[in-house]
Amino acid sequence: MDAHLAFRGVGGPHLHLGVCGSVAAYRALDLVRQWQDAGVSVSATLTPSAQKFVTPLTFAALGAAPVYTAPFDDPQAPSPFAHLEPGQVAQALVIAPASAATIARLAQGQADELLACQALAFRGKAVIAPAMNPAMWSHPATQANIATLRERGCAVVEPGCGRTACGEEGQGRLADLREIYLAGLRALAPQDMEGIRVMVTLGPTREHWDGLRFWTNPSTGTMGAAVAVAAWLRGARVEAVCGPGTPWLPAGIARHNVGSARHMLEAAASVWPQCDAGVFTAAVADFSPVPPAQGGDKKFKKSDAPDGFDVHFAPNPDILKTLAADRRPEQKVVGFAAESQNLEDSVRGKLVSKKADMIVGNLLQDGFGTADNTVFVADASGREERWAHLSKTDVAWRLLSWLLSR
Numbered sequence: 387m388d389a390h391l392a393f394r395g396v397g398g399p400h401l402h403l404g405v406c407g408s409v410a411a412y413r414a415l416d417l418v419r420q421w422q423d424a425g426v427s428v429s430a431t432l433t434p435s436a437q438k439f440v441t442p443l444t445f446a447a448l449g450a451a452p453v454y455t456a457p458f459d460d461p462q463a464p465s466p467f468a469h470l471e472p473g474q475v476a477q478a479l480v481i482a483p484a485s486a487a488t489i490a491r492l493a494q495g496q497a498d499e500l501l502a503c504q505a506l507a508f509r510g511k512a513v514i515a516p517a518m519n520p521a522m523w524s525h526p527a528t529q530a531n532i533a534t535l536r537e538r539g540c541a542v543v544e545p546g547c548g549r550t551a552c553g554e555e556g557q558g559r560l561a562d563l564r565e566i567y568l569a570g571l572r573a574l575a576p577q578d579m580e581g582i583r584v585m586v587t588l589g590p591t592r593e594h595w596d597g598l599r600f601w602t603n604p605s606t607g608t609m610g611a612a613v614a615v616a617a618w619l620r621g622a623r624v625e626a627v628c629g630p631g632t633p634w635l636p637a638g639i640a641r642h643n644v645g646s647a648r649h650m651l652e653a654a655a656s657v658w659p660q661c662d663a664g665v666f667t668a669a670v671a672d673f674s675p676v677p678p679a680q681g682g683d684k685k686f687k688k689s690d691a692p693d694g695f696d697v698h699f700a701p702n703p704d705i706l707k708t709l710a711a712d713r714r715p716e717q718k719v720v721g722f723a724a725e726s727q728n729l730e731d732s733v734r735g736k737l738v739s740k741k742a743d744m745i746v747g748n749l750l751q752d753g754f755g756t757a758d759n760t761v762f763v764a765d766a767s768g769r770e771e772r773w774a775h776l777s778k779t780d781v782a783w784r785l786l787s788w789l790l791s792r
C-alpha cells in the first residue's frame with residue numbers, strides 16, 4: 387500500500403464485503419487484505435454468481451470471517467440470521483464488484499438473494515463499486531437504479547473506462563482498487579470534517595532555468611498527500627495543490643497540478659478564499675535560477691559557455707506567508723518546517739514569522755523521503771508536543787484532530 391494511503395484504525399472496526407458475479411470478483415481478495423492491513427476486520431458474502439468466479443475458501447483463507455454463501459443452511463456460515471448479521475456487526479457495507487442484477491435488487495428492495503437481504507437489513511454506510519459491460523452500465527435502467535441508490539445515501543465508486551473483459555471499450559471496468567479501499571475507510575471514518583473545506587499544498591516545486599533544466603528538491607509529497615486523504619476520509623472537501631511527481635489521490639479530491647513556486651502560489655491563491663483551513667506541506671523552492679539572456683524556453687547549449695558560467699538565483703514568494711497575511715480570522719493555517727538543526731526553536735520562530743496557527747516540524751533526516759516521521763508540533767496557544775516514529779498517515783490524522791480541537 388502506498389505510504390500516504392496506509393491508514394490504521396480510522397473508525398469503525400468491521401466492514402462487510404459483498405461480492406457479485408464478475409470477472410473482477412478475484413480483485414475483491416486484494417481489498418480484504420488492504421482493509422485488514424488498515425486494522426479493519428472483514429466478513430464477506432459471495433452471491434451464487436460470484437461463486438462461479440471465486441471460492442468462499444479463498445476469502446476464508448485470507449481471514450474474511452464469516453464468509454456467507456446462502457441463506458439459512460449456509461455450509462460456510464450456518465445461522466438462521468445470516469441475512470441480519472452484517473447489519474448487526476459491521477459499520478460499513480461495500481459491494482465490489484457490484485453487478486447490474488444486484489444493483490437492481492438493491493434499488494427495488496428485492497430481497498431474493500442473501501446479499502440483497504443483508505443490504506436491506508443494513509443501516510450503516512453503504513458503498514457500491516459497479517463492474518459490468520459498458521452497454522449494461524450506460525443503460526437507462528442501470529443509471530436510474532444508481533441514481534436511486536445515490537439518493538438514499540449510498541456512495542458509488544464509478545467504474546473505470548477502457549477495455550472490459552468482454553472486449554468492448556467504454557465505462558464499466560471495476561474502479562481502481564485504491565478508490566474502493568478508500569471509499570470503504572471513508573464509510574467507517576468519523577465524518578467530523580464534513581462541511582469543512584481544506585486546501586493542502588504538497589510536493590516540491592520545479593524552477594526552470596532553460597527549456598530543459600530546473601532546480602528542485604527530493605520531496606515526494608507523501609506527507610501532504612496523507613493530509614489530503616485523511617481530511618477527505620473525514621468528510622472534508624479537499625483542494626490539493628500538487629507539485630510535480632506527487633502521489634495519486636482519489637477522484638473525490640480536487641487536484642491542481644502546478645510546476646513552479648509562482649504557479650503554486652497562483653493556484654493556491656485562487657482556491658484559498660473558499661477554504662476554512664490551509665495545510666502547507668509543500669517543499670517550495672525559496673529561489674529560482676534566473677534564465678539565461680536568450681530566454682528560458684530554449685535549451686542552453688554547451689557552446690554558449692565554453693568556460694563555464696555562474697547562475698544567479700532570485701527569491702520566490704513565500705506561499706504560506708502571503709496567504710496567511712490577509713486571511714479571514716476564522717481561516718486556520720498549518721505550516722510545516724523542514725530543519726537541519728535547532729528544530730524546536732525554528733518551529734517556534736516560524737509560528738510567529740509566518741503567522742500560522744500551528745507548525746509541524748521535522749529534522750530533514752527524520753521526514754524527507756521516508757515513510758515514518760518524528761515531528762515537533764507547536765501551536766499559537768503555546769501547546770507543544772513531540773510525536774515520535776509515527777507513520778505519515780498517523781501524523782496527518784493527529785494534526786487534523788488538533789486543528790479541529792482549536
Ligand code: CTP
Pocket residue numbers: 587647666667668669670671672702703704705706707720721722723724725736
Ligand atoms: N513555504 C511556502 N512558500 C515558500 C517557502 C515555504 O509556502 N516559498 C511554506 C512551506 O510549505 C512550509 C513552511 O512555509 O509550510 C516552512 O517551510 P520551510 O522550507 O521549512 O522554511 P522556509 O520558510 O523556506 O525558511 P528556511 O528555508 O529559511 O528554513
